[in-house]
Amino acid sequence: MRAVVPRWLAVIVVCSWLAACGGAKDEPAAAVGASGLAVSLAPAQSQPLARNVLVSGPVSAFEEMQLGVELSGQRVTALRVDVGQAVSRGQVLLELDHRTLDSELAQADASLKQAQASLTLAQVNYERGAKLAATQLVSASSLDELRATRVQAEAQVATARAARDAAQLRRDFAELRAPADGIISKRLVQPGQVVAAGSELLRLIRDGRLEWRAELPEEQLSAVTVGDSVELPYAGGTVAGRIRAVSPGVDAQTRTGTIYADLPEPGALKPGVYVEGRIVTGAGRALMVPSAAIVQRDGHSYVLTMKDKQTVQRLRVRTGQTAQGRIEIVEGLKEGQQVVAEGAGFLGDGDRVRVVPAAQQAGKATGNGTKQP
Incomplete structure (x- = not known):
């Protein structure tokens, strides 16, 4: 007896067979879609590049002068400057108590005048004696005595003048004057303080001139020459400078050398600021x-x-400078060789990828960035 297959069962079998056939056709497409990460390529290109060295260092005074007095045991009676003040050459910065020195100077002046008066009298006596000796009214020995008295008076004037100059010099030491134009960078004294000779009282940045110093390893030091330009980014701007000097050798222990860069217009930079600079x-x-x-x-x-x-x-490479979103390849690649420019950080050696145009990859990355869960 023949078995009869219900129509509904036949329909189910046929639909299942058709579905299986359709799924088999879609599998390759799905496999291709999941074959790897979409990446874009970029060629290694030879481009112009400004050679530079990046290094950090402090801003310092070109010449900072330590100022003091040459008198001991004197009290400061007036302090005429403060930190940050600009001063000119010869300007009085502070004064010491000079009453005793004024008295000594007055005494030396009086002694000099007395000696000059004695010299005048000795000169007149000698001239008168010389006239009388010409008519044989005065003996030669008397004339010799008058001559000796005149010479002695000249010596006394010279001694009194030297004493007067020494007193004037001590009086001048009671005023500390600026040895050059500049800016007061430090103050270590207060009014009323008794000071000692040779102790530092003020510090002066000569001409307000600043420079930037940096330590370079020997391989970089050889690339820097006097006259190279320097750029120091600071406070939202860039301070320009120029290499003034390069140390002729390197330190035996640190294997570094020092470069010195003039900063004609330091702007907001101050001594002691530590900044990173670019040496072109x-x-x-x-x-x-x-x-x-x-x-x-x-x-x-x-x-x-x-x-x-x-x-x-x-591929392992050796890199160099970075400029405008691109990096120098010193070793490991050839010109024109294609590298993965987008998505490289997600890949390992031997991974499968799909190469897409750079614009398409950028658009995809932007789209992914906007769809956050």
Whole structure:
């Protein structure tokens, strides 16, 4: 007896077979869609590059003068400047008690006048005696005595003048004057203080001139020459300078040398500020790739290139300067070689990828960035 298959069961079987066939056709497309991360490529290109050295260092006074007095045991009676004040050469900065010195100077002046009067009298007596000796009214021995008296009076005048000059010098020491134009950078004295000779009382930045100093390793020091320009970013602006001097040697222990850069217009920079500077050492060409193409692993730099149409391989490179979103490749790549520019950080050696145009990859990244859960 023949078995009869219900119509509804036959319909189910046929639909299941058709569904299976349709799914088999969609599997390759789905497999292709999931074949790897979408990436974009960029070539390594030779481009002009301004050669520079980045290094940090302090801003210092070009010449900072420590000022003091040459008298001991004197009290400060007047302090005429303060920190940050600009002064000119010869300006009085502070005064010491000079009453005793004034008295000594007056006494020395009186002694000098007395000696000059004695010299005048001795000169007149000698001239009169010389006239009388010509008519033999005065003996030669008397004339010799008059001559000796005159010479003695001249010596006394010289001694009195020297004593007077010494008293004047001590009086001048009671006033501390600026040895040059500049800016007072430090004050270590107060009015009424009794000071000692040679102790530092004030500090002066000569001409208000500042410079930037930095320590460079020996391999970078050799690239810097006198006259190279310097750029110091600070307080939202850039202070320009120029290398004034480069140390002729390096320290035996640290293996570094010092560079000195003049800052004609320091702006907001102050002595003691520590800033990073860029020393422009010249111009040239360099092999450049996008900065996003560099992957840091285990302390080394790598880029990813295409091993074939769907697989990437990792190459170790040595990098140099960075400029405008691109980085220099010193070693490890050839010009024109394609590297993964977007998505390199998510890939490893041998991963499968899909190469898409850079614009499409950027649009996709932007879209993904706006769809946050």
